[in-house]
Amino acid sequence: MTTTATAPVTAVARAEGRGIAGHRRSPALTLGMLAFLIYFLLPLFWLVVASTKTMGDLFASFGLWFADDFSLPDNLRRVFTVQDGMYGRWLLNTAIYAVVSAGGAAVLAALGGYGFAKFGFRGNKALFGLVLGAIMVPSTALAIPTYLIFAKIGLVNTPWAIILPSLVNPFGLYLMRIYAEDAVPDSLLEAARIDGAGEFRIFRQVVLRLLAPGFVTVLLFTLVATWNNYFLPLIMLNDPSLYPVTVGLANWAAQATVAGGSGDVVPLVVTGSLLSIIPLVAAFLMLQRYWQGGLATGGVKQ
Amino acid sequence: MNRHRARVGYLFVAPFLLVFVAMLVVPLAYAGYLSLFREQLIGGTTFVGLENYARALSDERLLGGVLRVGEFFLIQVPLMLLLGLFFALALDSGMLWLSRFIRLGIFVPYAVPSVVAALMWGYLYGPEFGPIAQLAETLGLPAPNLLGGSLMLGSLANIVTWEFAGYNMIILYAALRAIPSELYEAAAVDGAGAWRTAWNVKIPALRPALLMALIFSVIGSFQLFNEPQLMQRLAPNVIDSAYTPNLYAYSLAFTSQDVNYAAAVSFLLGVVIVAVSYTVQLAANRRRTP
Numbered sequence: 290m291t292t293t294a295t296a297p298v299t300a301v302a303r304a305e306g307r308g309i310a311g312h313r314r315s316p317a318l319t320l321g322m323l324a325f326l327i328y329f330l331l332p333l334f335w336l337v338v339a340s341t342k343t344m345g346d347l348f349a350s351f352g353l354w355f356a357d358d359f360s361l362p363d364n365l366r367r368v369f370t371v372q373d374g375m376y377g378r379w380l381l382n383t384a385i386y387a388v389v390s391a392g393g394a395a396v397l398a399a400l401g402g403y404g405f406a407k408f409g410f411r412g413n414k415a416l417f418g419l420v421l422g423a424i425m426v427p428s429t430a431l432a433i434p435t436y437l438i439f440a441k442i443g444l445v446n447t448p449w450a451i452i453l454p455s456l457v458n459p460f461g462l463y464l465m466r467i468y469a470e471d472a473v474p475d476s477l478l479e480a481a482r483i484d485g486a487g488e489f490r491i492f493r494q495v496v497l498r499l500l501a502p503g504f505v506t507v508l509l510f511t512l513v514a515t516w517n518n519y520f521l522p523l524i525m526l527n528d529p530s531l532y533p534v535t536v537g538l539a540n541w542a543a544q545a546t547v548a549g550g551s552g553d554v555v556p557l558v559v560t561g562s563l564l565s566i567i568p569l570v571a572a573f574l575m576l577q578r579y580w581q582g583g584l585a586t587g588g589v590k591q
Numbered sequence: 592m593n594r595h596r597a598r599v600g601y602l603f604v605a606p607f608l609l610v611f612v613a614m615l616v617v618p619l620a621y622a623g624y625l626s627l628f629r630e631q632l633i634g635g636t637t638f639v640g641l642e643n644y645a646r647a648l649s650d651e652r653l654l655g656g657v658l659r660v661g662e663f664f665l666i667q668v669p670l671m672l673l674l675g676l677f678f679a680l681a682l683d684s685g686m687l688w689l690s691r692f693i694r695l696g697i698f699v700p701y702a703v704p705s706v707v708a709a710l711m712w713g714y715l716y717g718p719e720f721g722p723i724a725q726l727a728e729t730l731g732l733p734a735p736n737l738l739g740g741s742l743m744l745g746s747l748a749n750i751v752t753w754e755f756a757g758y759n760m761i762i763l764y765a766a767l768r769a770i771p772s773e774l775y776e777a778a779a780v781d782g783a784g785a786w787r788t789a790w791n792v793k794i795p796a797l798r799p800a801l802l803m804a805l806i807f808s809v810i811g812s813f814q815l816f817n818e819p820q821l822m823q824r825l826a827p828n829v830i831d832s833a834y835t836p837n838l839y840a841y842s843l844a845f846t847s848q849d850v851n852y853a854a855a856v857s858f859l860l861g862v863v864i865v866a867v868s869y870t871v872q873l874a875a876n877r878r879r880t881p
Contacts, residue, residue: 313686314685314686314687314688315686315687316688318681318684318686318687319686319687319688319689321681322678322681322687322693323689323693325674325678325697326693326696326697328753329696329697329699329700329753329756329757330696330699332700332708332711332712332715332753333699333700333703335711335714335715335722336707336711339714347720348719348720349720351722351725352714352715352720352721352722352725353722397606397607397610398607400603400604400606400607401603401604401606401607401608403603404600404601404602404603404604404607405604407600408596408597408599408600408601408603408604409597409600410596410597410598410600410601411597413600416604416608420607420608420611423611423615424806425806425810425864425865425868426615426619426861426864426865427810427813427814427860427861427864428814429814429816429837429840429857429860430619430622430814430840430857430858430860430861430864431614431615431618431619431622431857433622433840433841433844433850433853433854433857434618434619434621434622434625434854434857435614435618436844437621437625437850438617438618438621453610453613453614454614456610456614457607457610457611457614457615459611459615462607488596488599488602492603513701513702516704517703517704517705517706519704519705519706519816519817519820520816520817520837520841524841524844524845534704535704535706535707536706538706538707538710539706539710539821542710542713542821542824543824546824546825558710559714562707562710562711565704565707566702566703566704566707569702569703570699570702570703572702573698573699573701573702574695577695
C-alpha cells in the first residue's frame with residue numbers, strides 16, 4: 290500500500306444529502322432499505338423476544354413473538370446466580386480485557402503513528418513498511434505459537450495471555466500515522482518547539498488533542514476486537530473464572546446441546562447473549578461522531 | 592538538533608515496535624522454527640526440514656479446508672461488498688428518509704460478537720424450533736435443512752454477511768463523504784444524473800476503500816473459525832475437525848497434540864492469505880493502469 294490519494298479528511302463532517310442539487314427523496318429506495326434493515330435487526334429482535342421466554346416456550350411458541358409467560362426477570366436472575374454468579378464474572382473479565390487492551394493499543398498506536406508521521410529518522414519507511422505487511426498476518430496463525438511461548442513462560446491462564454497479544458494493532462498504527470500527518474500541522478510543532486516545550490510535553494498537550502478522533506476510532510475498534518475475541522481466550526484459558534463472556538456463553542451453549550431439551554440452559558444462553566451485546570452497542574451509538582470521522586481516514590487514503 | 596529529533600522519533604515508535612516484535616515477529620518466527628521439527632515417541636524431537644510442509648501440501652483434509660474457505664470467499668465476499676456498496680451509495684445519495692436510523696441499524700450487527708451471532712443464527716436455523724422452520728411449517732412448505740451438508744456453507748456465509756455488511760457500508764460511506772465537492776460540481780455541469788454520478792464519480796473515488804475492504808475480507812474468510820466452530824455442535828456430521836484450515840490447525844494443536852505440524856499448517860495458511868491479498872492488490876492496480 291502506497292500513499293496516493295491526498296483528499297482532505299476534513300470533508301467528512303459535511304451535511305447529509307448533498308451531491309447534486311435538487312434531489313428528491315425516494316419512497317421506493319427508502320422502502321428497499323427498510324426491507325434490508327429488517328434483515329439486519331430481525332435476529333436481534335428474536336434475541337430480545339427469546340430472552341423473555343421460559344425453556345418450554347422457547348421450543349413451543351412462535352419464535353418471533355412473545356409468549357404468554359414473561360420470564361425475562363426470572364431469566365435475568367438465573368443468569369446472574371447460576372454457578373455462583375459466574376456470568377457476572379465473565380462480563381467483568383471481558384470488560385477488563387477489552388478496556389485495558391484497547392487503551393493500551395490506542396496509546397501505542399498514537400505514539401507510534403505520530404512518531405512515524407512527524408519524525409524522519411533513519412529506517413522510518415522500512416519499519417513502517419514492515420508493520421504494514423503485518424496487517425495481512427492472520428491473528429489466528431499467531432495464536433498457536435503465542436500459546437506455546439506463553440505456556441513456557443507461565444502466562445497461559447492469566448489475563449495477560451489475552452491482553453498482551455491484543456496490544457498490537459498494525460492497522461491502528463497505519464490509521465494513526467495517516468491521521469497524524471493531516472491533523473497535526475508542522476508549523477504548530479515548530480512554534481511549540483521554539484517556545485521551548487519538550488517533545489513529550491508537546492505530544493501530551495498539543496498532539497494528543499488533535500489526534501482525538503483517530504484515537505477514539507482505534508480505541509473503539511480494538512475494544513470490539515477484544516470484546517468479541519473468541520479464538521485467543523479459547524486456547525489460552527481453561528479456568529472458567531477467567532473466561533470472557535464469549536467463551537463462557539459458548540460453554541453454556543455446548544452444555545445446552547449435550548443436555549438436549551432437559552438442561553434448561555438455553556434461556557441462560559439467550560439472555561446472557563443479549564446482555565453481552567448491550568455495552569458495545571451503547572458505546573458505538575454514543576461515540577458515533579468520533580469513529581465515523583476517524584474511519585474516513587483509513588478509507589480515503591491507501 | 593536534527594539528530595536529537597531523530598532520537599525522539601525512535602522513542603515515540605519504540606513502545607509499539609517492542610510489543611510488535613514480542614507479540615508478532617517472535618511468535619511468527621517461532622512457528623516457522625517449530626514447523627521444521629517433528630516429535631516422535633522414540634528419539635524425541637528431531638529436525639525434519641520441510642517434511643511437515645510436504646505433508647501439509649499433500650494432506651487432503653487441509654487442501655479440502657483451503658478449497659472450502661476459497662469457495663466461501665468467492666460466494667460471500669462479493670455479496671457482502673456489493674451490499675455494503677449499495678447501502679453506502681443509497682445513504683450518500685440523499686434520497687432516503689430515516690437515513691441515520693437505517694445507517695446505524697445496518698451497522699449494529701458489527702458490535703455483536705461472532706459467538707453471539709453464530710449462536711443466534713444457529714437457533715434461527717434450527718430445524719425443530721427455529722422460526723424459519725416454523726414459518727415453513729405454517730405455510731405447509733418443506734423446511735430447508737439449513738444445517739445440512741449442502742446448505743451449511745451458505746448458512747455460514749449468511750452469518751458473516753450479517754455481521755460485516757454494515758461495517759463495510761460504514762467504511763465506504765465514510766469514504767464517500769470525503770469526496771471533494773468539486774468533483775460533484777464538475778459532474779453537475781456535465782449534466783450527469785444520480786446514477787451516472789454514482790458510476791463515474793463515486794465508485795472510482797471509492798477504489799482505495801473498496802480495496803482495503805477486500806483485503807480485510809480475504810483475511811477474514813481464510814481465517815474462518817468462530818462461526819463454524821460454534822455450528823459444529825449443531826451439525827457435527829457436516830462440520831468436521833478440518834472444515835476450515837483454522838479448525839484443522841486448532842484440532843491438530845490441541846486434540847492431536849501435534850504442535851509441529853499445526854505450526855506448519857498455520858504458517859502455510861498465513862502464506863496463502865498473504866499470497867491471495869497480494870494477488871488481489873496486483874489485479875486491482877493493473878486494472879487502474881492498463
